[in-house]
Amino acid sequence: MKSLPRKGRSSNEVLDAMRDLKKEDVQWEDGRVWCLVFHAGDEISQFLKEAYTTYFSENALNPTAFPSLKRMENEVVSMATRLLGGNDYTVGNLTTGGTESILMAVKTAREWGRDRGIKKPEMVVPTSAHPAFDKAAHYFDVKIARVPVDKDFKASVSAMRKAINKRTVLLVASAPQYPQGVVDPIQDIARLASKKGILCHVDACVGGMMLPFVRDLGYEVPPFDFSVPGVTSISADLHKYGYAAKGASLVMYNSPELRKYQYFAYTDWPGGIYVSPTMTGTRPGGAIAAAWAIMHRLGFDGYREIAQKVMQARDKIRDGINAIPGIRVPGTPHMSVMCIVSDRADVNIYEVGDNMSAKGWHMDRQQDPDSLHLTLNFGHIEAADEFLSDLEDAVAAARSTYDPEAAKKERRRNMLMKGALKILPGPVATKATELGTKIMGMDGGLPNRTAAMYGMMASLPNRGDVESIVIDLLDKMTRHEPGTKPILPEEE
Known part of the structure; x- marks a missing residue:
């Protein structure tokens, strides 16, 4: 357990530690995070801070x-x-x-x-x-x-x-x-x-x-x-x-x-x-x-100008996604929020998401239908071309690694698990679900690649067990575990 330090540290030492720690986060400044952050430019950010x-x-x-x-x-x-x-x-x-x-x-x-x-x-x-x-x-x-x-x-x-x-x-x-x-x-x-x-x-x-x-x-x-x-x-x-x-x-x-x-x-x-x-x-x-x-800083005209640039980028990205074989934007988005789905068996959209994560892009995963989510704002305008290029490569990589037999085995496993959990007594079904999460590598937190995890989670018939899984994951992520390396090294 981390204790309050006996003596305080210098301002520079604390701030430097925070800046180093921040390097572990996704780099939203480059427009690589498609949720969570809305950025209207550095000048506006500085103005907001003041x-x-x-x-x-x-x-x-x-x-x-x-x-x-x-x-x-x-x-x-x-x-x-x-x-x-x-x-x-x-x-x-x-x-x-x-x-x-x-x-x-x-x-x-x-x-x-x-x-x-x-x-x-x-x-x-x-x-x-x-x-x-x-x-x-x-x-x-x-x-x-x-x-x-x-x-x-x-x-x-x-x-x-x-x-x-x-x-x-x-x-x-x-x-x-x-x-x-x-x-x-x-x-x-x-x-x-x-x-x-x-x-x-x-x-x-x-x-x-x-x-x-x-x-x-x-x-x-x-x-x-x-x-x-x-x-x-x-x-x-x-x-x-x-x-x-x-x-x-x-x-x-x-x-x-x-x-x-x-x-x-x-x-x-x-x-x-x-x-x-x-x-x-x-x-x-x-x-x-x-x-x-x-x-007051932006006014109606300022917001309108930003919206125009965002919608132009939206059109470019939407059309670019639809031009990549194997994926598309479903429905008719009315603004700059949309998602990406795949209608092809040889393109697992979650695999595409994992491939994009490996390239430094952060996108939310969705279900019903399986999809990747995009919330496009001003901070993404300059990243459109790079995103589409990496997305095309990610789709191609997902298709190249597609194994029909492995996919068939995974579907069969999920169907068997779904069928078994329907007939097993509640406590036994819950234990079986917990075992499944360990097999997927979820007992210690989220795995690096999540495609198999999302497939398994979607197959579980008891949504109460799914809720227990995600609550347990959140609980693990919000604990200070013994042996965790402190952000600032302990003083002698």
Whole structure:
């Protein structure tokens, strides 16, 4: 176990150790990370750091102590809601990220439902919607009904209609949904919600600060924002395509009356009256200040210019992917979020992903269908040609190493495992699953190559066991194991 050092180290020593440690991370500065990081250039990054540190110590928990943060937050909300079809009655709050924004929207819907006598509220969500809705359902005891998407990956309105019952308080749509980057039929979903007298939330965490500019550039963007009758709330991340510093997101409502269900107040504490608009108590002032600063620094024209360059790169990369035999971009992405699939038996898309990882590219793996994910932003514009060249090589390498007999054996093994686990008693099936993870080399963390692991995981019929596997992996990765080499060497 690592102990607190007896004596402090010099600033240079600590900072140098951090810089050395950072070399182990993926090099996002080169545009090689297709998720997690949104970069609008070095000059903007430096500007954001200055804006953030100007409010490094301030806390927006108490708006009377720091009225400047209150003013900046209100302006950010006003600018964003106007961009997203709002009016003078549209309100919102800054949160730490998309997950918190979604949590707040679900909590609001729960309280709204309870106020109408619904003791056990439910919500209807397409399978493509973000897992934050499942997290919200778990945290707030709201039953979630996941319904299928259509062949074009958009939420099935007919399936949502069938899933509604007298306890349903919320319908959810995405703009766009993350896996394939398509915008759900929000007009139809919002119309259905309005007809049933329930709420409709649009998860625009990814697209909220991109789609308005894509639409202004002349690309086809389905109606998705507050201009759509029946949309009652929207979540939109500022630290994604708003290029703000992390963590900054927005949750917005079409009326102040609805937002009041989001708030928490406790008036009987000896420490005073406590009221909080969002999940957190402490609200870092730096994130609010940086969000306000970048929106003023770029303005509508600046965001539009960035969006134009990103969409041009999107078109180039999408067309380049579709030109490589064996892979393609499925669906019709409405902006710069998409994925890559393979329809050929001799091109395992996860093998392609492993080959790209070996070349230094970081892409998320997805399932149903098996795919590699791309979130293209300004930081990827210069990397487009190199990415397509390496991707073509990665596909060729996957095809050249394809062994039909080995693939057949792996499919047979997974089918046998799937069949056996269906008939084995629960505890025995769980032990067998644990043995499978050890065979795959997953008992000590993620293996270097993940294609076989994803194939095996997809075959497991008991999703509870799969959850246990990934939770166990996370647990191992977030422990300080005995014998771990310290970042800074111990002093004598």
